[in-house]
Amino acid sequence: xxxxxxxxxxxxxxxxxxxxxxxxxAPEDARKKALGVLAAGATAVVATxxxxxxSAGGKAAVAKxxxxxxxxxxxxxxxxxxxxxxxxxxxxxxxxxxxIVAKTVIATAVVATTVVGVEVGAPxxxxxxxxxxxxxxxVAPRPADVAEAVAPKSDVVPEHEAPPPADDLVxxxxxxxxxxxxxxxxxxxxxxxxxxxxxxxxxxxPKVVVEARKNDVRKETTKRTQGAPVAxxxxxxxxxxxxxxxxxxxxxxxxxxxxxLTNALRAIQSGREALANRNPTAAIEYLTVIGNDSPLAAEAxxxxxxxxxxxxxxxxxxxxxxxxxxxxxxxPYASRMQRALEDGE
Amino acid sequence: MxxxxxxxxxxxxxxxxxxTCLPQHSTPISEPxxxxxxxxxxxxxxxxxxxxxxxxxxxxPAEETRYRRxxxxxxxxxxxxxxxxxxxxxxxxxxxxxVYLVALHRLxxxxxxxxxxxxxxxxxxxxxxxxxxxxxxxEQADSEAVDRERDERPTPEQQSDLRERxxxxxxxxxxxxxxxxxxxxxxxxxxxxxxxIGEAMGIPVGTASSRLRRAREHFxxxxxxxxxxxxx
Numbered sequence: 087x088x089x090x091x092x093x094x095x096x097x098x099x100x101x102x103x104x105x106x107x108x109x110x111x112a113p114e115d116a117r118k119k120a121l122g123v124l125a126a127g128a129t130a131v132v133a134t135x136x137x138x139x140x141s142a143g144g145k146a147a148v149a150k151x152x153x154x155x156x157x158x159x160x161x162x163x164x165x166x167x168x169x170x171x172x173x174x175x176x177x178x179x180x181x182x183x184x185x186i187v188a189k190t191v192i193a194t195a196v197v198a199t200t201v202v203g204v205e206v207g208a209p210x211x212x213x214x215x216x217x218x219x220x221x222x223x224x225v226a227p228r229p230a231d232v233a234e235a236v237a238p239k240s241d242v243v244p245e246h247e248a249p250p251p252a253d254d255l256v257x258x259x260x261x262x263x264x265x266x267x268x269x270x271x272x273x274x275x276x277x278x279x280x281x282x283x284x285x286x287x288x289x290x291x292p293k294v295v296v297e298a299r300k301n302d303v304r305k306e307t308t309k310r311t312q313g314a315p316v317a318x319x320x321x322x323x324x325x326x327x328x329x330x331x332x333x334x335x336x337x338x339x340x341x342x343x344x345x346x347l348t349n350a351l352r353a354i355q356s357g358r359e360a361l362a363n364r365n366p367t368a369a370i371e372y373l374t375v376i377g378n379d380s381p382l383a384a385e386a387x388x389x390x391x392x393x394x395x396x397x398x399x400x401x402x403x404x405x406x407x408x409x410x411x412x413x414x415x416x417x418p419y420a421s422r423m424q425r426a427l428e429d430g431e
Numbered sequence: 432m433x434x435x436x437x438x439x440x441x442x443x444x445x446x447x448x449x450x451t452c453l454p455q456h457s458t459p460i461s462e463p464x465x466x467x468x469x470x471x472x473x474x475x476x477x478x479x480x481x482x483x484x485x486x487x488x489x490x491x492p493a494e495e496t497r498y499r500r501x502x503x504x505x506x507x508x509x510x511x512x513x514x515x516x517x518x519x520x521x522x523x524x525x526x527x528x529x530v531y532l533v534a535l536h537r538l539x540x541x542x543x544x545x546x547x548x549x550x551x552x553x554x555x556x557x558x559x560x561x562x563x564x565x566x567x568x569x570e571q572a573d574s575e576a577v578d579r580e581r582d583e584r585p586t587p588e589q590q591s592d593l594r595e596r597x598x599x600x601x602x603x604x605x606x607x608x609x610x611x612x613x614x615x616x617x618x619x620x621x622x623x624x625x626x627x628i629g630e631a632m633g634i635p636v637g638t639a640s641s642r643l644r645r646a647r648e649h650f651x652x653x654x655x656x657x658x659x660x661x662x663x
Contacts, residue, residue, distance in 0.1 A: 106596035112510030
């Protein structure tokens with residue numbers, strides 16, 4: 087496939103149409119919604135601990151306070167979210183997190199009351215959830231629903247339907263399906279057990295292990311042989327720099343990144359040779375395989391600029407120069423591109 | 432305890448799913464217990480499983496930072512991709528959130544420097560699921576939702592021109608077959624390379640290339656028609 091984009095080789099109208107799309111940015115509230123997902127986690131994990139504690143202790147008192155907990159956690163998560171500087175994301179996360187708490191509390195209530203032989207209220211909450219789900223609402227029980235449902239009643243008739251055993255409930259909470267049809271994972275999520283162990287409450291729960299895809303077997307095996315799930319398991323994210331504005335180069339220690347870099351270096355070399363041999367078209371073909379995320383993207387763009395200039399395609403050269411200046415303003419090539427743009431005005 | 436992130440539970444209720452970008456079908460999770468551990472098998476439907484029963488999981492500070500950066504750096508691209516492959520503006524934020532839910536859950540499986548292709552590939556897949564559930568015309572997207580999308584250009588004239596161009600492109604994309612459009616959007620609008628597209632969509636690079644070639648033919652033919660119309 088030709089890796090030259092239409093906005094380099096297309097007609098003016100084609101370029102304009104494509105450019106019009108690229109200036110579109112997402113609404114801020116949608117972005118905050120995605121960040122809000124993060125804030126839901128804190129309360130969820132706390133709630134999981136509560137559920138485990140309840141299943142272990144079998145205290146009816148936990149069930150009694152469940153409704154209160156759900157309300158309190160809702161407030162806490164809002165504060166935590168604010169502390170995390172989530173802004174409006176917190177407002178999204180809080181009700182969601184409250185829902186998680188409430189749901190977990192339902193499990194808590196079921197577990198706790200199973201111990202004393204009485205199931206309290208979970209069906210009531212489920213019914214309310216279903217009702218709300220029918221109306222397309224957020225799938226989170228309101229604290230009031232939970233409170234009503236789990237309020238201890240002395241004359242509660244035991245349910246005929248046997249509640250699931252405590253272990254199952256815990257497993258359900260921890261059952262995190264790892265595999266998805268999303269892009270092929272290059273690194274198997276073998277550090278999931280490590281994540282599990284970060285939660286003290288989940289320590290007794292059965293661990294979730296992902297069966298790696300065929301392509302991942304080698305890496306999975308390597309990691310397993312390393313043994314320790316927490317300290318020794320090299321998390322993929324450990325290699326990710328947190329504050330660096332240009333993380334790509336740091337991460338090039340991974341095999342895939344290193345392979346990318348090697349390919350990019352080859353492409354750069356081939357492009358240079360083609361340019362030296364006065365074959366700018368071939369140079370462009372070589373260089374356009376280098377994506378904008380590549381550590382060598384700026385260099386590739388600079389060479390493409392030279393190639394387009396030599397090929398007499400001033401428009402494309404100008405486009406590439408602009409792209410380099412805007413995408414990599416700190417690049418050593420940027421000033422040259424800027425001068426070329428100014429000269430061409 | 433460190434700050435943490437988590438996935439919240441999503442409903443398996445069909446009524447709820449009909450109102451979201453969740454896949455419109457579900458498959459029970461296979462749970463063969465092996466030595467006290469649960470083994471989750473990677474199946475074609477496993478993404479559905481993730482979306483159905485995503486559960487909380489702790490995030491370390493590095494993971495949380497990474498996630499935040501993924502939102503900051505790539506959210507616009509995810510949004511544009513969703514819009515480009517046919518998700519109405521009114522539904523795009525839900526779908527975008529789904530994309531990031533999957534990303535959050537799969538954070539450790541995403542290689543460094545591949546966040547963008549992962550997110551965009553996931554966006555295409557989630558959009559595909561959403562399209563399967565309901566075929567909505569792009570014109571049905573309410574104008575209020577479209578207005579929420581911001582532009583970098585400031586003047587009203589430029590805005591108007593931009594919107595006109597964008598509407599033309601939107602119509603052209605709408606007329607493109609899904610499989611061609613997905614590749615076209617990822618390559619021409621979001622700048623993924625052919626190997627990245629192949630990886631993101633789970634198709635051979637050759638297939639991606641041939642789809643792109645056909646998509647370009649379609650696009651150019653339509654643009655030519657538009658240009659003819661403008662000249663008249």
